[in-house]
Amino acid sequence: MTSTSIGExxxxxxxxxxxxxxxxxxxxxxxxxxxVLRLFIGLHTFFVACILPKPSLFRHVVLRTMCGILGVIxxxxxxxxxxxxxxxxxxxxTSTLDHLAIDLIMPNVLPSVWDLPPTLxxxxxxxxxxxxxxxxxxxxxxxKHIQYSPLPLLSFPxxxxxxxxxxLLKFSVWPFSMDCPVQPVVVKVKRPRFANISPSILGGRWWxxxxxxxxxxxxxFHIRVLPxxxxxxxxxxxxxxxxxxxxxxxxxxxxxxxxxxxxxVEYAKQILFIQPQTAAGQSSQxxxxxxxxxxxxxxxxxxxxxxxxxxxxQDAIRKDLALTKDIDLTITNxxxxxxxxxxxxxxxxxxxxxxxxxxTVKSTERLSSPIQVASxxxxxxxxxxxxxxxxxxxxxxxxxxxxxxxxxxxxx
Amino acid sequence: xxxxxxxxxxxxxKQLTLNPPEGIVAGPVxxxxxxxxxxxxxxxxxxxxxxxxxxxKLTFPSDYPLSPPKxxxxxxxxxxxxxxxxxxxxSILHAPGDDPMGYESSAERWSPVxxxxxxxxxxxxxxxxxxxxxxxxxxxxxTWRDNRARFNEIAHQTVRKSLGL
Numbered sequence: 001m002t003s004t005s006i007g008e009x010x011x012x013x014x015x016x017x018x019x020x021x022x023x024x025x026x027x028x029x030x031x032x033x034x035x036v037l038r039l040f041i042g043l044h045t046f047f048v049a050c051i052l053p054k055p056s057l058f059r060h061v062v063l064r065t066m067c068g069i070l071g072v073i074x075x076x077x078x079x080x081x082x083x084x085x086x087x088x089x090x091x092x093x094t095s096t097l098d099h100l101a102i103d104l105i106m107p108n109v110l111p112s113v114w115d116l117p118p119t120l121x122x123x124x125x126x127x128x129x130x131x132x133x134x135x136x137x138x139x140x141x142x143x144k145h146i147q148y149s150p151l152p153l154l155s156f157p158x159x160x161x162x163x164x165x166x167x168l169l170k171f172s173v174w175p176f177s178m179d180c181p182v183q184p185v186v187v188k189v190k191r192p193r194f195a196n197i198s199p200s201i202l203g204g205r206w207w208x209x210x211x212x213x214x215x216x217x218x219x220x221f222h223i224r225v226l227p228x229x230x231x232x233x234x235x236x237x238x239x240x241x242x243x244x245x246x247x248x249x250x251x252x253x254x255x256x257x258x259x260x261x262x263x264x265v266e267y268a269k270q271i272l273f274i275q276p277q278t279a280a281g282q283s284s285q286x287x288x289x290x291x292x293x294x295x296x297x298x299x300x301x302x303x304x305x306x307x308x309x310x311x312x313x314q315d316a317i318r319k320d321l322a323l324t325k326d327i328d329l330t331i332t333n334x335x336x337x338x339x340x341x342x343x344x345x346x347x348x349x350x351x352x353x354x355x356x357x358x359x360t361v362k363s364t365e366r367l368s369s370p371i372q373v374a375s376x377x378x379x380x381x382x383x384x385x386x387x388x389x390x391x392x393x394x395x396x397x398x399x400x401x402x403x404x405x406x407x408x409x410x411x412x
Numbered sequence: 413x414x415x416x417x418x419x420x421x422x423x424x425x426k427q428l429t430l431n432p433p434e435g436i437v438a439g440p441v442x443x444x445x446x447x448x449x450x451x452x453x454x455x456x457x458x459x460x461x462x463x464x465x466x467x468x469k470l471t472f473p474s475d476y477p478l479s480p481p482k483x484x485x486x487x488x489x490x491x492x493x494x495x496x497x498x499x500x501x502x503s504i505l506h507a508p509g510d511d512p513m514g515y516e517s518s519a520e521r522w523s524p525v526x527x528x529x530x531x532x533x534x535x536x537x538x539x540x541x542x543x544x545x546x547x548x549x550x551x552x553x554x555t556w557r558d559n560r561a562r563f564n565e566i567a568h569q570t571v572r573k574s575l576g577l
Binding site: 269304307308309310311327328331332335371372373374375376377378382385386388389392393396397400401403404405407 | 415416419420422423425426427429430431432433434435437439440442443450452454463464465477478523524525571572575576577
């Protein structure tokens with residue numbers, strides 16, 4: 001279906017190169033002042049957006065104007081395609097503010113995937129549909145929402161942002177399992193040539209994305225509403241999702257790829273984690289490095305901890321990560337027994353512990369005192385650790401030698 | 413992937429430093445390369461390898477812990493499950509799927525829930541109880557089976573050699 005490599009789907013660099021970069025440097029002072037001014041205006045806009053009721057015309061006009069001042073220009077196309085019964089909006093995901101831009105054209109609700117406090121969630125237009133508690137729960141809650149709320153549900157089935165230039169990621173199927181028609185919406189983001197900063201980059205953080213939104217003179221969102229689509233009778237949900245993906249890709253004049261959002265996470269790890277490490281040398285590798293991946297960073301952190309400690313359940317990791325916000329600290333906490341959990345998948349674990357267990361039993365039964373060379377501390381610097389390791393090795397050999405000589409005295 | 417491999421190795425190194433099993437010391441040969449470890453294993457008591465301290469090298473793949481490390485003794489050791497070049501042949505070092513001997517159950521195989529510590533403990537129990545059914549060193553397996561006295565004598569020499577005596 002696709003020949004596009006995953007790397008082409010994302011921007012790695014925030015800034016353009018060549019002559020465009022020179023123009024950007026000239027624009028820099030203006031941009032910084034603009035960003036600061038807009039930050040304050042933006043806060044006001046944010047509160048206005050919270051206070052005014054969602055589907056009102058007044059809110060729409062006020063917000064469009066204020067967004068214009070903030071440099072978010074929105075144009076729309078195909079509004080006649082908006083269908084009252086299509087309660088699920090399906091959009092491609094290119095930047096942090098896509099949700100806001102679509103919201104201004106078609107007020108909607110976005111199921112939240114983060115653990116935000118309820119007030120903040122309400123202010124941002126998110127709705128907690130318990131996505132964290134599993135897909136079934138999300139679908140159940142979303143269906144309920146569709147039935148009772150006048151506002152449509154917005155979804156980004158790609159699950160991760162792309163640069164919107166080359167291809168769409170493979171769609172997740174949940175928005176298509178609602179038993180109701182979906183309204184495809186395609187978003188194109190453009191910035192002026194002299195300040196062509198990528199709206200989202202691989203591993204970028206949302207607040208940095210927002211800063212650049214305020215920095216550039218304007219960002220143009222072109223939102224095109226496509227006619228609603230519904231699932232055919234002889235079509236599976238997967239096929240339906242794929243058909244919508246292809247329709248949207250065609251509308252954007254890009255490719256519908258088979259890469260998934262987890263492929264993106266893997267790719268981001270490759271690019272952001274391995275390459276800088278090999279380049280920067282190994283000494284800096286153990287510093288608490290927060291992972292790449294922007295919005296899904298907490299999931300990514302959990303995954304990384306799980307790769308190291310696969311027997312620890314996700315919930316326990318998430319809880320501790322929420323406190324430490326640091327992979328290494330959490331790993332240390334778990335290893336040192338400060339995190340309570342019941343291990344998962346013990347079935348894989350058990351058979352192997354049988355044979356080593358025998359040895360440990362044997363060694364505790366021994367009459368002579370065991371040679372255990374434990375270090376009291378785990379040194380911070382690699383040199384000290386190395387010295388400590390050398391010392392312990394020598395200690396072990398010396399002790400073994402001495403014991404041997406004691407035992408076999410007569411033989412020597 | 414290498415990032416998580418490093419984190420995991422670091423975590424295991426810490427664990428083995430602060431709370432090592434008896435008679436075992438293990439850590440990176442040089443922290444410039446965390447994927448190459450050295451381990452000292454004491455021969456289990458009441459066996460022919462009693463008292464010896466054997467050095468081995470562990471080489472980790474970049475996708476550790478998804479794939480198992482390789483282990484090789486750097487000292488001479490005459491044992492049915494150790495190739496004459498020092499490579500160790502035990503089930504925990506094989507990922508399920510690649511089974512050179514064809515009869516190991518996948519439960520005893522490598523999986524990310526295993527660890528360096530478990531490998532080293534398995535090697536200790538392998539030293540105590542050679543498995544002559546899956547011989548890596550046929551000569552050693554034969555000696556072990558047919559001429560135990562000779563095997564013990566060789567083992568004893570190995571022990572003395574390992575202690576530099």
